[in-house]
Amino acid sequence: MVSIKDIVPAAQNNINAQFILLDKGRTTMEGQNKTCMALVADETASVHFQLWGDECDALEPGDILRLSNGIFSYNRSNHLVLRAGKRGAIHKVGVFTMVFAETPNMSEIRWVPDPNHSNKYVQESVISPHSRIFPPLP
Amino acid sequence: MASKLLKIAPFEAESQLEVTLRQAFGELEPKLRPPFSLAIPNPHEYSQLNKAILYGILTEPGFAKTHIKLLHAIVTDGYALFVGFLVKVAADLYDKLVDSAKDQLIWAVKEMVDVVGVGFDGLLVCLLRQIAGGDFSDGNLWLCFEMVTVLFGKWDCLLEKQPLVLTSALYVFLRLLADHCRVSGNERLEALRRLEIEFCVKMLREQFHLCMRMGRDLVRLLQDLAHVPEFRAIWKDLLLNPNEFRTNGFYDIAQLYSTRTSSRYFLLRITPEMEAQLRFLLVHVKFGSQKRYQAWFAKKFLLGPERGTLVIDIVRFICCAHHPSNEILQSDIIPRWAVIGWLLKTCRKNYVEANAKLALFYDWLFFDEKVDNIMNIEPAMLLMVFSIPQYVDMTHSLLDFLLLLADNYDVGHNHFVMRGLSSAFNTLVQKGVVHSMDVLISCDALSPLLKERLGKM
Structure with missing residues (x-):
């Protein structure tokens, strides 16, 4: 299991993590499939999570989710999102009883290629300390 | 593969408990059919056999009698052990059980009462807790009906072996009746209500010595039912003819007032899931980070049309059954008074709000240092004091309600109530919850009239 604060964009389905779903946007269609942006967090950080297909209706704020073999990368709209993808899976393992941190938000960080490892990314700057799509509740 | 035991929602992970039971059943299935083996199982086999039998009873109604016969034999x-597994299923999986498994669970419970299985009282209590307050769904009313039927059916046995289960059930059904008597026009509910009333009246009229042990909250629940004819008579006797209860040593309602109600009663009206979430909030969530949790909790438990009355039970639970450690008290975790302030704000109906405030102040009215716990009265005081800077309306409304109680709560025992209230204030100051009553009496933001009345007290 990896902490959300330690995830780095990569074209690999290798992220196993557990987090709580904090908020969900509107469901829209991408081709034949439903999709929906969500905010998830664990006790270290938050990140935008892209729900796909039936996940959009089945999962609700307050659900504790376990992601296996997920991927953190740019989607078609060029948003940096975590998602299960075709090779990963998401399961609801509980509700409510998990603490979370909304700052930092890993999707609100500008990442640049690592000068030493051309296929890796490093953090360049913080775009926003928290999600701009789902700001913290006042 | 679809589960025979549980309704699993899409994307929901398997339940470990179900897996354990199913695997035991899969492994031992041949042994569950006659002719039964005569070999004596070792402890591991015995445990597995218990799990397999339980899974068989819950998922194969047609073979339940065979399964239970094997259980009796081994x-x-x-x-x-068997009752222990039943308690786990009832506590952790009840909501998810398929309907036929719920029927089977109740059947197994009755069997365990018949054989006086070790821990059957805890099992009944566990199921009583699964009845959700203010929930008029078919499934919830079904459980009420099944439980009150079990209690009637096994009355003599319960009275002899575990009479406190009946006292617990009385607490549950008096509280449920307050909701069930408020809604009308539902034939099924009407039949249920008659049974619930019959049960409670039987307890109060025939076993008052057991009812007395509940203490002061018995009065709190009964007064909410004083408009129901069957309870009006009991209420009158309680106030005017205590001898009617033919209970040695009971001669005045003040004896109930002076008995603090044990915290286990308050848990009876909080489902295990609600308890887990409330305790999590009060142990792990930092003050300032509670908003999302509160919204989730309210959406799940408080938002239905009649569900608001749950706030009364939660306030009582927080005051009397959740006492934080010193470590938590000195930390940045959300304090109890703040959660109660939020709960009072969610009340949409006046009678719910009034009952919630009564729940908050109830131990103040009869406070006696020798039997009462300061932690039960602390949240109300702190809520009044800490609301002054930003939410003085809250302080006003609480103080106003407290003074109303001082003047009007059981006028016949006014001296008793006044003694309780002044003892509560004194203890709060002595123990340093507040430095002095001046925080209220000398507060510029409070109305002079309230302060004057408070000063006189």
Whole structure:
């Protein structure tokens, strides 16, 4: 299991993590499939999570989710999102009883290629300390 | 593969408990059919056999009698293990059970009462807790009906072996009746209500010595039912003819007032899931980070049309059954008074709000240092004091309600109530919850009239 604060964009389905779903946007269609942006967090950080297909209706704020073999990368709209993808899976393992941190938000960080490892990314700057799509509740 | 035991929602992970039971059943299925083996199982086999039998009973109604026969044949521990697994299923999986498994669960419970299985009282209590307050759904009313039927059916046995289960059930059904008597026009509910009333009246009229042990909250629940004819008579006798209860040593309602109600009663009206979430909030969530949790909790438990009355039970639970450690008290975790302030704000109906405030102040009215716990009265005081800077309306409304109680709560015992209130204030100051009453009496933001009345007290 990896902490959300330690995830780095990569074209690999290798992220196993557990987090709580904090908020969900509107469901829209991408081709034949439903999709929906969500905010998830664990006790270290938050990140935008892209729900796909039936996940959009089945999962609700307050659900504790376990992601296996997920991927953190740019989607078609060029948003940096975590998602299960075709090779990963998401399961609801509980509700409510998990603490979370909304700052930092890993999707609100500008990442640049690592000068030493051309296929890796490093953090360049913080775009926003928290999600701009789902700001913290006042 | 679809589960025979549980309704699993899409994307929901398997339940470990179900897996354990199913695997035991899969492994031992041949042994569950006659002719039964005569070999004596070792402890591991015995445990597995208990799990397999339980899974069989819950998922194969047609073979339940065969399964229970095997259980009776192998049992060597007074059914302790079997009842223990039943409690786990009832506590952790009840909501998810398919309907036929719920029927089977109740059937198994009755069997365990019949054989006086070790721990069957805890099992009944666990199921009583699964009845959700203010929930008029078919499934919830079904459970009420099944439980009150079990209690009637096994009355003599319960009275002899575990009479406190009946007292617990009385607490549950008096509280449920307050909701069930408020909604009308539902034939099914009407039949249920008659049974619930019959049960409670039987307890109060025939076993008052048991009812007395509940203490002061018995009065709090009964007064909410004083408009129901069957309870009006009891209420009158309680106030005017205590001898009617033919209970040695009971001669005045003040005896109930002076008995603090044990915290286990308050848990009876909080489902295990609600308890887990409330305790999590009060142990792990930092003050300032509670908004999302509160929204989730309210959406799940408080938002239905009649569900608001749950706030009353939660306030009582927080005051009397959740006492934080010193470590938590000195930390940045959300304090109890803040959660109660939020709960009072969610009240949409006046009678719910009034009952919630009564729940908050109830131990103040009869406070006696020798039997009462300062932690039960602390949240109300702190809520009044800490609301002054930003939410003085809250302080006003609470103080106003407290003074109303001082003047009007059981006028016949006014001296008793006044003594309780002044003892509560004194203890709060002595123990340093507040430095002095000046925080209220000298507060510029409070109305002079309230302060004057408070000063006189």
